[in-house]
Amino acid sequence: MRLNRRHFLTTSAAGFGALAMPGILRAQQGEAVRIGLITTLSGPGQLYGNYIKDGCEIAVERLNATGGVNGAKIELVVRDDKNSPEGAVTAFRELTGNGIKLFAQGTFTANLLGTLPLLEEADVTMVMVGASALALTHEAFNPRAFRLGFSSPMCFGGYGTLMAQKHPEIEKWATLRSDVTALADITNAFTKGLKAETEKAGRKVEVLDPVLVPYGGADFRNQISNIIGSGAPGLFNVLQGADAISYYKQARTFGLDEKFKVLCDSANEFAIAKAMGANTPASLWSWTGWYPAANKGNPVSDEVHKAYIKLRGDEYPNWYIGVSHDSILTIANAVAKAGSLDAAKLIPTIETETPQGALGKIQFRKEDHGFAGDLTYIRFGRDDKNANGWSVFETAQLPGAEFLEKATPGSKLN
Numbered sequence: 001m002r003l004n005r006r007h008f009l010t011t012s013a014a015g016f017g018a019l020a021m022p023g024i025l026r027a028q029q030g031e032a033v034r035i036g037l038i039t040t041l042s043g044p045g046q047l048y049g050n051y052i053k054d055g056c057e058i059a060v061e062r063l064n065a066t067g068g069v070n071g072a073k074i075e076l077v078v079r080d081d082k083n084s085p086e087g088a089v090t091a092f093r094e095l096t097g098n099g100i101k102l103f104a105q106g107t108f109t110a111n112l113l114g115t116l117p118l119l120e121e122a123d124v125t126m127v128m129v130g131a132s133a134l135a136l137t138h139e140a141f142n143p144r145a146f147r148l149g150f151s152s153p154m155c156f157g158g159y160g161t162l163m164a165q166k167h168p169e170i171e172k173w174a175t176l177r178s179d180v181t182a183l184a185d186i187t188n189a190f191t192k193g194l195k196a197e198t199e200k201a202g203r204k205v206e207v208l209d210p211v212l213v214p215y216g217g218a219d220f221r222n223q224i225s226n227i228i229g230s231g232a233p234g235l236f237n238v239l240q241g242a243d244a245i246s247y248y249k250q251a252r253t254f255g256l257d258e259k260f261k262v263l264c265d266s267a268n269e270f271a272i273a274k275a276m277g278a279n280t281p282a283s284l285w286s287w288t289g290w291y292p293a294a295n296k297g298n299p300v301s302d303e304v305h306k307a308y309i310k311l312r313g314d315e316y317p318n319w320y321i322g323v324s325h326d327s328i329l330t331i332a333n334a335v336a337k338a339g340s341l342d343a344a345k346l347i348p349t350i351e352t353e354t355p356q357g358a359l360g361k362i363q364f365r366k367e368d369h370g371f372a373g374d375l376t377y378i379r380f381g382r383d384d385k386n387a388n389g390w391s392v393f394e395t396a397q398l399p400g401a402e403f404l405e406k407a408t409p410g411s412k413l414n
Contacts, residue, residue, distance in 0.1 A: 002165040032075035033068065033341070035060075035331055036095040038105040038115070039129070043083030044216045044242045045108055048272060048320055052129055053078060055324030058307045063329070069336050071146050074328070081105075085114030088256055096122040099342045104327045107149070107320070109133035109182045111410070119144040125334075125343045125350075127327040130289065130320050132156075133182040133414050134405070137368040141409035144343050146350055146369040148327045152185035153192070153405040155287050156266065158375040158398045160193025163234070163285070164205070166396075167262050168198070170234040171205045174227045176247075177238035178215040186238050186266050193403070208232060212249075213239065220247045224254050244268045247276045257282045270316040273380055278389030283381040290322030290359055294376050304358040326357035366405035372400045 005396045037056050040049035060074045068074050077100060080093035088111035095103070096118075105112060106129025113135065113292065119126060119142050128136060130149040137147050163170070173194065177183040198205040208230055213223045224247070227235060235256075239247050244265070248256075262285070265272065269286040292305040304325050308317040331346075333355040338345040351369070354361045359373050375398040383391035405413055 010310055027275040032073050032334070033102070033335060034075045034077055034100050035104060035328060036092075037076055037078045038081050038088055038091045038103065039078070040083045040108060040111070041078075041080035045240075046084050047241045047245075048107055048130070048318070049080070051318045051320035052104075052324040053146045054308065054311060055304075055321040056104060056129075056328050056346065058304055058311065059325040059328035059332075061296045062307065062325075063332050069332050070301075074332060076328070079111060081108075081111045082147060083108070083111075085110050085170065087111070088114045089118070092118055096124060101125065101343070102331050102335070102346075104129050104324070104331065106130045106324070106327075108383050109136065109180075112136060113140055116142045123343055125331070125346045127330050129327045130323045131184065133171070133184075134185050135181070137370045138408050139410065139412040141368055143347060143369070143409075146330070146364050146371070148323055148364075148371050150289055150373065150375070150400065151370060151405060152182070152189040152396075152411040154372065154400045154403045155289070155375055156186045156189035157193035157196075158400070159264070159266075159287050159377065160190040160195070160286075161197040161230070161403070162377055162396055162398065163190075163262065163264060163366055164194050164197035164201070167234065168201065168203060171261055172208070172230075172232040173202070173234040173236055174208050174230040174232035175236045175238065176223060176227055177210050177212065178217075178240075178243060179212050180215055183238045183240070183266075187236070190236055190266075192265075203218070206232075211237070213243070213357050215242065215243065216244065221254075224251050224256075228254060228256075228259045234264070235260045235262070236251075236264045238264070238266045239297070240266070240268065241271075245272060248272055248276060248281065252276075252279055252281075267319070269319065269378060270380070271318060273388070273390040274314075276390075278382060278384070279391040280380070280382045283393070285377060285379050286404060288376050289319035289373075290317075291319065291376050291378055291395065292322075293316070293392070294357070294358070294378075294397060298356075298358070298360060301354055301358045322358035326359055326362055329355060330362055365404070365407060368409040370404065372404045374398070375403070377398045 035056040080371040081088035297300040334349045338349040379394040
């Protein structure tokens with residue numbers, strides 16, 4: 001991939017003007033700035049781990065094409081967490097044992113909770129990629145970690161608010177999820193936002209107890225029968241990754257489209273349409289952390305989108321591409337600005353810097369290192385006129401800061 005250096009520094013990241021300034025970190029010739037990436041590349045979550053790996057690699061290629069960090073190339077050292085906390089800890093210890101001080105890790109909560117307690121002893125700095133669980137910036141808060149992802153109250157509280165606004169006629173909702181902490185947070189946030197907006201309008205809405213399925217399960221037919229039999233015209237699905245795709249494929253035989261007036265998916269977005277093609281549900285809402293068509297005018301977003309199309313031949317990148325790209329950009333910008341790999345210098349730099357990323361300005365709340373970006377929702381579905389078998393019909397955006405929960409670093413959010 002070839003980018004003009006002047007063009008990149010002008011349009012893609014204002015904070016990176018410091019990369020060429022004297023007096024900051026100068027690497028020995030041939031020495032690389034190494035960033036460890038720990039993500040899920042096997043098991044049910046590998047779908048998202050592969051997206052994260054792609055986004056990080058695009059960021060490294062873009063930055064290295066314009067001189068890296070003060071002339072030092074960025075080297076991405078990738079490890080599979082094997083979809084478990086134990087695997088994440090093993091990968092982390094291996095990488096820190098090899099002297100790596102900079103980390104990006106995502107996206108599953110349990111795996112992050114395994115490595116967070118190790119950051120201080122290893123004296124490292126981490127960006128948590130795409131994670132949404134509340135614990136990460138509340139009771140499990142670690143000042144060496146920054147969450148470049150959207151908290152559940154933000155993206156799913158906003159989601160519930162949007163659905164209450166768009167579909168005031170829906171007075172009963174069913175929910176479906178696996179028994180995972182982060183997914184419980186998502187369900188609760190959607191419910192809270194839905195009820196708050198409905199009550200504000202002087203109406204009432206009922207949200208049924210979630211129908212639970214085993215994580216990594218293969219047969220969802222009993223649960224699908226239960227939600228169809230609930231009598232609810234609205235359905236919010238919180239299954240993720242391979243589980244979600246298996247569910248939608250099985251639900252098709254039950255005529256899911258005909259049983260519910262409004263179908264909402266938590267955050268699987270285009271992974272569903274790509275897997276199902278012309279068998280995609282007729283209309284499906286999803287939250288997304290990054291949708292290039294909704295970010296026109298942002299040159300970084302445009303460049304990352306083009307790079308992903310070149311890499312995968314896919315016009316519709318998953319939102320993890322943008323988030324993971326910006327995670328690497330955040331680390332590289334901080335190293336350039338701080339002139340150091342030391343966490344003591346990087347932490348305050350990340351807290352105050354606002355480089356331009358694919359998602360827009362990358363900014364973290366100083367108190368708990370939470371990220372607040374705009375919220376984007378898309379409605380897509382089956383389209384016989386499109387060669388893909390599906391199309392995007394509608395987008396909606398809300399300001400994320402309005403839904404960001406209060407900061408309680410070190411304590412559970414009540």
